[in-house]
Amino acid sequence: xxxxxxxxxxxxxxxxxxxxxxxxxxxxxxxxxxxxxxxxxxxxxxxxxxxxxxxxxxxxxxxxxxxxxxxxxxxxxxxxxxxxxxxxxxxxxxxxxxxxxxxxxxxxxxxxxxxxxxxxxxxxxxxxxxxxxxxxxxxxxxxxxxxxxxxxxxxxxxxxxxxxxxxxxxxxxxxxxxxxxxxxxxxxxxxxxxxxxxxxxxxxxxxxxxxxxxxxxxxxxxxxxxxxxxxxxxxxxxxxxxxxxxxxxxxxxxxxxxxxxxxxxxxxxxxxxxxxxxxxxxxxxxxxxxxxxxxxxxxxxxxxxxxxxxxxxxxxxxxxxxxxxxxxxxxxxxxxxxxxxxxxxxxxxxxxxxxxxxxxxxxxxxxxxxxxxxxxxxxxxxxxxxxxxxxxxxxxxxxxxxxxxxxxxxxxxxxxxxxxxxxxxxxxxxxxxxxxxxxxxxxxxxxxxxxxxxxxxxxxxxxxxxxxxxxxxxxxxxxxxxxxxxxxxxxxxxxxxxxxxxxxxxxxxxxxxxxxxxxxxxxxxxxxxxxxxxxxxxxxxxxxx
Numbered sequence: 001x002x003x004x005x006x007x008x009x010x011x012x013x014x015x016x017x018x019x020x021x022x023x024x025x026x027x028x029x030x031x032x033x034x035x036x037x038x039x040x041x042x043x044x045x046x047x048x049x050x051x052x053x054x055x056x057x058x059x060x061x062x063x064x065x066x067x068x069x070x071x072x073x074x075x076x077x078x079x080x081x082x083x084x085x086x087x088x089x090x091x092x093x094x095x096x097x098x099x100x101x102x103x104x105x106x107x108x109x110x111x112x113x114x115x116x117x118x119x120x121x122x123x124x125x126x127x128x129x130x131x132x133x134x135x136x137x138x139x140x141x142x143x144x145x146x147x148x149x150x151x152x153x154x155x156x157x158x159x160x161x162x163x164x165x166x167x168x169x170x171x172x173x174x175x176x177x178x179x180x181x182x183x184x185x186x187x188x189x190x191x192x193x194x195x196x197x198x199x200x201x202x203x204x205x206x207x208x209x210x211x212x213x214x215x216x217x218x219x220x221x222x223x224x225x226x227x228x229x230x231x232x233x234x235x236x237x238x239x240x241x242x243x244x245x246x247x248x249x250x251x252x253x254x255x256x257x258x259x260x261x262x263x264x265x266x267x268x269x270x271x272x273x274x275x276x277x278x279x280x281x282x283x284x285x286x287x288x289x290x291x292x293x294x295x296x297x298x299x300x301x302x303x304x305x306x307x308x309x310x311x312x313x314x315x316x317x318x319x320x321x322x323x324x325x326x327x328x329x330x331x332x333x334x335x336x337x338x339x340x341x342x343x344x345x346x347x348x349x350x351x352x353x354x355x356x357x358x359x360x361x362x363x364x365x366x367x368x369x370x371x372x373x374x375x376x377x378x379x380x381x382x383x384x385x386x387x388x389x390x391x392x393x394x395x396x397x398x399x400x401x402x403x404x405x406x407x408x409x410x411x412x413x414x415x416x417x418x419x420x421x422x423x424x425x426x427x428x429x430x431x432x433x434x435x436x437x438x439x440x441x442x443x444x445x446x447x448x449x450x451x452x453x454x455x456x457x458x459x460x461x462x463x464x465x466x467x468x469x470x471x472x473x474x475x476x477x478x479x480x481x482x483x484x485x486x487x488x489x490x491x492x493x494x495x496x497x498x499x500x501x502x503x504x505x506x507x508x509x510x511x512x513x514x515x516x517x518x519x520x521x522x523x524x525x526x527x528x529x530x531x532x533x534x535x536x537x538x539x540x541x542x543x544x545x
Contacts, residue, residue, distance in 0.1 A: 005375040006072040007065075007365075010305070010469045017306045017368035020064050023231065024057045030223055031056065038220045039250055043287065050292065051283040052246050054273040054312055055097045059241060060234065061308065062108055062366050063117065067230055070121050074129070083133040084119035092116055092241035093209055095141045096201045096276050100243060101366060103144040104405070112137050114364050124233045141209060143200050164194045167264040167544045171196040171278050172271025174297045175339030180533075187537045192544050194260075198277035201245060204252050212248045221247075245276055257281050263290050265543045269297035272316065273309060291543075292316040296337070299447040302326060303478075303525060304370035305469040322450075323527035327473065336535055340454045340528035347457045348435050349506075353400045354498065355425060355437040357452075358384070359444040360404040360411065370469045372444070379464065381414055383443065387462075387491040388419040392499045400425040400437060431455065439505045441498060443491075444468070450526040453518055458505035461487045462494035477521050484517040 007013055032048035073080060092113075094100040100107055107113040112135070122130050170181060170193065181195040203212075221239040226232040245253050257280045266285055271278030272294055282292050294313040301310050302324025313319050320335040361372045372380050388396070402425045403411050415422055425433045431451055434440055439458040442449045445468050452459045461481070470478055481487035485508070488494040501508045508514060522528065529535070 003073050003076050005373075006068045007373050007375055010370065010466060013368050013373070014306055014370075014469070016064060016068070017061070017308065020060045020368060021057065021308070021311055023234075024053075024060055027056065027060075027223065028053060031221070034221050034223075035246070038217055038247070043283075046286060047283045049315060050272070050286065051279050052243075053315065054279070055100060055243055055246075057308060057312060058097075058101060058108075058366060059238075061368055062364075063121075063234055063237060064230060065365050065368070066114070066117050067121055067125070067233065070118065070125050074126050081129045081131055082118075082122060084122050084130045085115060086132050086134055087119075087123060089134065090116050090120045090123075091139065091209070092120065092237065093213060094241070094243050095203055095209065095249075096243050096245040097274060097279075098144045098201050098276060099142045102274055103142065104407075105142045105144075107139065107142060108366055109362055109364065109407075113139065120237060121233070124236075139209060141203055141207075143202055164191075164260065165262045166192040166194060167262060168193045168267070168540060169196050169260065169263060169265075169281075170194070170267045171281070172198055172268045172275050173295065174269040175337065176269075177338075177342075180338045180342075183533055184536065184540070187533065188540055188544065193540070196278075196281075198271055198275040201253070201276040203244075203249060207244075207249065209244070212244055214248050217247050218242065253280055254284065257284050260285065261288065263288070265291045265293055267293050267295055269295040273312060291318065293318045293320060295320045295335075296322045299445060299450050299525075300369070300371075303445065303470055303474045305471055306368060306370045308367050308369055321527075323522075323524045324474075333539075334527055335539065336527050336529045336532040338532050338536065340450070340526050341530065341532040343431060343435075343451060343454045344528040344530070345456050346435050347455050349438055349457075351400075351436045351438065353398050353423075353437045354395060354439055354441055354502065355400045355402060355433050356387075356441045357402045357430065357443075357448050358404055358411065358415075359446055359448075360407050360409065363408050370467075371446075372464075372467055376464070376467055377409060380443075381409070381411075383462075383464070383491045384415065385418045387441075387443075387495045388415075390492060390495045390499075391419070392502075395499065395502055397421045398502075399423070400433065402430055402433060439498070439502065441494065450522075453522050454526050454528055456518070458501070458509040459486060460494050460497050462489065462491055465489050474525075477524050480517045481521060484514045486514070486517065 028049050029045055031052065032045040035048050036042055094107055101109065170176065185193045218239040221242055223235040223238065226235050253276060263285055266282055268278050272282060272292070286292065294316045296319070300307045302321060314331055319332050321332050322337045322340065323334050325332050325334055361374055361377060363374055365373055396419055399419055399422045401415050401422050403415065406412070412424060430448060434452055434455050434457050437457065439460070440452045442452060442459065442461050444463050449459070449461055478487060485497055488497065
């Protein structure tokens with residue numbers, strides 16, 4: 001039997017995020033106070049929020065999600081029992097944010113670390129249900145390896161980094177290409193702008209999760225004042241789970257950060273969350289008055305009802321969005337995306353195929369966002385099957401499917417069983433396939449649907465509107481897409497549209513009502529323009545002079 005999920009309505013997930021974020025805001029000042037004592041410094045709360053905040057919010061969400069699953073199982077099946085690890089094996093410590101969650105080997109994405117979390121919670125919630133069973137397995141430090149291009153970029157940048165004393169650093173900008181960075185440098189002056197690509201967060205030679213662990217330091221992180229059962233449990237788990245790079249190895253990583261005495265502003269899109277190099281640099285820099293500006297890197301922002309990363313982003317001094325301003329929030333500034341600007345109006349239509357773009361979800365949830373949960377995967381895949389079953393016979397031979405990274409759902413095998421003649425689009429980057437194919441079908445509102453609208457490839461979208469809930473201020477823009485036949489609530493309606501228009505999608509797509517709807521949506525959520533470089537140069541000059 002499979003227990004019914006505690007997360008099968010969007011409201012429950014939204015309420016859970018509100019609870020977790022409120023707890024995060026309450027804990028940050030307490031953790032900051034204790035870290036100042038432990039490290040014998042008097043840094044402002046913002047310093048520690050920048051450094052440990054991304055991990056802390058994630059960890060609260062992750063533990064709360066699993067806590068509610070166990071609580072739900074106890075309620076539904078009072079007689080159940082389960083196997084757990086011995087308490088001595090329940091070690092939750094990680095080395096860094098990267099070790100904890102980044103890449104395919106991030107601890108919280110795997111079975112063993114989740115067994116540790118579930119075991120700890122079983123001991124706390126219902127110890128009478130626990131049957132100890134040991135496993136001969138040992139957690140090691142996971143290092144997220146950088147690609148050869150980024151490593152080469154680091155080698156080329158190193159001599160400049162040693163002498164750089166300018167005003168602006170652009171780090172981990174994700175979609176900003178090396179060519180774009182060079183163009184910015186040429187216009188603003190090579191001495192004023194520095195592109196800093198982060199490196200792997202490697203521990204000091206010989207350091208392991210066992211030999212560096214300090215019981216004394218972790219005792220200093222114990223919190224009091226819980227207001228409910230979950231907080232009481234979480235406060236006991238937190239000190240043991242705290243990443244080492246913020247505690248035992250804090251001085252080592254702090255001292256590795258470059259000193260940029262004239263730095264006025266530090267930009268990043270993904271580094272403020274995922275890169276310890278960027279976070280340590282940011283934390284140290286704000287002590288010297290540097291401003292932190294986060295740049296939007298993907299879909300969801302300004303649209304979805306819940307985007308945890310957006311909450312963290314808006315803790316910075318400023319946030320550059322792809323068009324949305326959240327009712328003119330003074331911390332949000334709309335700026336054209338260099339990445340989307342390069343994709344604007346680039347459809348070629350040279351492959352007579354339908355490109356179907358899928359997504360995935362990790363088997364163990366690690367965010368309360370307006371996206372599919374592991375609990376939704378069965379329906380999500382079944383909707384694909386319904387789509388392919390109702391696709392016209394002639395078009396079933398024209399399907400290219402872009403699968404996401406395999407995380408345990410056997411996606412390609414499922415798609416092949418649903419559409420036997422499917423081809424998998426693996427050779428090029430996704431946007432290259434979008435440019436070339438006749439039309440696109442997308443079943444989720446992530447970055448790819450914004451890329452498709454920007455490229456201007458004829459597109460049909462559908463997704464479960466009960467799962468992907470949108471903010472009230474964003475809903476009118478999505479309604480516009482529905483009104484002109486781009487967006488649908490179910491796979492049947494979407495496939496009927498595909499069957500109808502495939503022979504000549506341009507006739508529909510280039511009609512005035514569809515063109516106007518696409519342009520209106522893009523201006524709000526996928527802001528691109530040919531002169532993006534001029535706009536960025538004008539904006540960045542404010543931080544130089």
